[in-house]
Amino acid sequence: MTTLRLPQHAELERLVQTLDNAIPSGVEGTIWSVGRNAIEAVALPVPVGAVCQIQRRGRASIPAEVIGFQGAITLLASLDGSDGIAPGDRVVLRDSIATLRVGPGMIGRVIDASGNPIDDLGPISTLTKVPLDAPPITAMQRPPIDQVLTTGVRTIDTLLTLGRGQRIGIFAGSGVGKSTLLGMMARGTDAEVVVIGLVGERGREVQEYLQRELDEVTRKKCVTVVATSDQPALRRVHAAMTSTAIAEYFRDQGQNVLLMMDSVTRFAMAQREIGLAAGEAPTTRGYPPSVFSMLPRLVERSGTGPRGTITGIYTVLVEGDDNNEPISDTLRGLLDGHFVLSRDIAHRGRYPAIDVLSSLSRLQSHLADEKQLKSATALRNSISVYRDNEDLISIGAYQRGSSPQIDRSIAMQPQIEQFLSQPAREIAPWNVSLAALNQLGTQCMAPPATQADNK
Incomplete structure (x- = not known):
C-alpha cells in the first residue's frame, strides 16, 4: 500500500527541521574584557557568524558578530567600535547568521x-x-x-x-x-x-x-x-x-x-x-x-x-x-x-x-570573432615590437630601414596611442570601436612596401 505525502505533511517536516536547526532565542552572555581588536564574552554558547547585541549600560546597544573562540571565551567584533563597552555588559543573541x-x-x-x-x-x-x-x-x-x-x-x-x-x-x-x-x-x-x-x-x-x-x-x-x-x-x-x-x-x-x-x-x-x-x-x-x-x-x-x-x-x-x-x-x-x-x-x-x-x-x-582576434593580435604585436626597441628609437640609435617590422611599428605608434587614449567623459560605441580596431589591424598587418607607399 502506497502512502500519499500530503503537502501539509511536507510543510510540517520542513518546519520541524527548521526548529531542530534553530538556535534558541534569549541566549545571553556577559562581557569579560575588551581588547584592542576583539571583545571577549563568557557564557555565550553561539556559533561563529552569529549576530549579537551588546547592551551598554547607560548607552545605546551596538551590534557585534562572533568571530571565534578561545576555550570558553567567545570572541566578538563590533560593527560600531568598542567605546562604552564595560565588563559585565550583557550580550544578547539576535540571529544565527548575518542577514x-x-x-x-x-x-x-x-x-x-x-x-x-x-x-x-x-x-x-x-x-x-x-x-x-x-x-x-x-x-x-x-x-x-x-x-x-x-x-x-x-x-x-x-x-x-x-x-x-x-x-x-x-x-x-x-x-x-x-x-x-x-x-x-x-x-x-x-x-x-x-x-x-x-x-x-x-x-x-x-x-x-x-x-x-x-x-x-x-x-x-x-x-x-x-x-x-x-x-x-x-x-x-x-x-x-x-x-x-x-x-x-x-x-x-x-x-x-x-x-x-x-x-x-x-x-x-x-x-x-x-x-x-x-x-x-x-x-x-x-x-x-x-x-x-x-x-x-x-x-x-x-x-x-x-x-x-x-x-x-x-x-x-x-x-x-x-x-x-x-x-x-x-x-x-x-x-x-x-x-x-x-x-x-x-x-x-x-x-x-x-x-x-x-x-x-x-x-x-570565446567572445570575439576571427577578424577581431586577428586585428587585436596584430595591434598587440606592433605595440610589443615598439616597446622592445623603444630605448634604441628614443636615443636615435635605430637606423630606419634596418627592420621592416620595426619601421612599421614606428609608423603605427601615433595611431595606436590615439586609439588607446580616451577622455574620461567619452563613451565609445562598441561598433565604432570595433571598426577602428579592424582598420588599425589591417594597417599593422600590411606589408612594409604598402606601408611605405601610404606615406
Whole structure:
C-alpha cells in the first residue's frame, strides 16, 4: 500500500527541521574584557557568524558578530567600535547568521554596510531577507559565458573583451586612475543594474566619486555601498558582502548586473584585522589563513546564474607596484582576467593607463570573432615590437630601414596611442570601436612596401 505525502505533511517536516536547526532565542552572555581588536564574552554558547547585541549600560546597544573562540571565551567584533563597552555588559543573541534586507527600492540609493540609507533620501522599501554570506552557485548550475558586456571603454571592448558573468581584476598602485576607469565603465556599460562597493575609501572621496565619476542617468541605476577607512574592520568586510548580496538579488530577478568593488585589497586588509584578533597565526606578509579562504568565496559569488548574470570588477591595490604581492597573486589565479594599469603610461598622460601587453581577458577568444582576434593580435604585436626597441628609437640609435617590422611599428605608434587614449567623459560605441580596431589591424598587418607607399 502506497502512502500519499500530503503537502501539509511536507510543510510540517520542513518546519520541524527548521526548529531542530534553530538556535534558541534569549541566549545571553556577559562581557569579560575588551581588547584592542576583539571583545571577549563568557557564557555565550553561539556559533561563529552569529549576530549579537551588546547592551551598554547607560548607552545605546551596538551590534557585534562572533568571530571565534578561545576555550570558553567567545570572541566578538563590533560593527560600531568598542567605546562604552564595560565588563559585565550583557550580550544578547539576535540571529544565527548575518542577514540583509534587499529590494528594488535600493536602486539609485547610497547605503552603508548594513543596508541603511546614508543619502538623506528617506527609508528604503525592501522585500526580501537574504544571508550576507550566501554560498556561491554550484558549478553545474552556471551557464557558459557567451554574451559580450560592453563598457564604453575602447581598449577594453576591443582588446580585452568582457563577457556577461566574467570576473576581472584591475591591478594598479595608488593614483593611477582605477576609480576613473570604474566610472567610465559604469557610465558606458549596457548592464541593467550597477552595484558599486566602496570598501575602505577615504571619506572625502565618496561624495566626489558619486558626483564627478557618475552622471545623473548612471546614478539612477546604481546601488552604492559605502564603508570608509575609519570604520571598524567588520563594517568594511560586511560592505563587500553587502555589495555582493545585493548583486545576487538582482541577478536572481533576471537582471544583468555589473558589480564593481573598490577595493578588494582593503577587504582583505580588514579581514586580516579580524583574523589576527581571533587568534589566527599570521602567514605571508602578515595575512592569516582566513583571508585566503574568504577571497575565493567572495569572488565565486559573481558569475552567471540560471536567470541573470553578475559581472564582477574588482580593483586590486598593488602595494609598492609589486604585482606579485600575496593578495594580487592570489586574485590573479581566481579571476577570469586582469587589467594592469601602468604608472609609466599614466606619467605619459595617456588614460586609461591600461598596459595592453600585461593585461588579459581569458574569455576574449570565446567572445570575439576571427577578424577581431586577428586585428587585436596584430595591434598587440606592433605595440610589443615598439616597446622592445623603444630605448634604441628614443636615443636615435635605430637606423630606419634596418627592420621592416620595426619601421612599421614606428609608423603605427601615433595611431595606436590615439586609439588607446580616451577622455574620461567619452563613451565609445562598441561598433565604432570595433571598426577602428579592424582598420588599425589591417594597417599593422600590411606589408612594409604598402606601408611605405601610404606615406
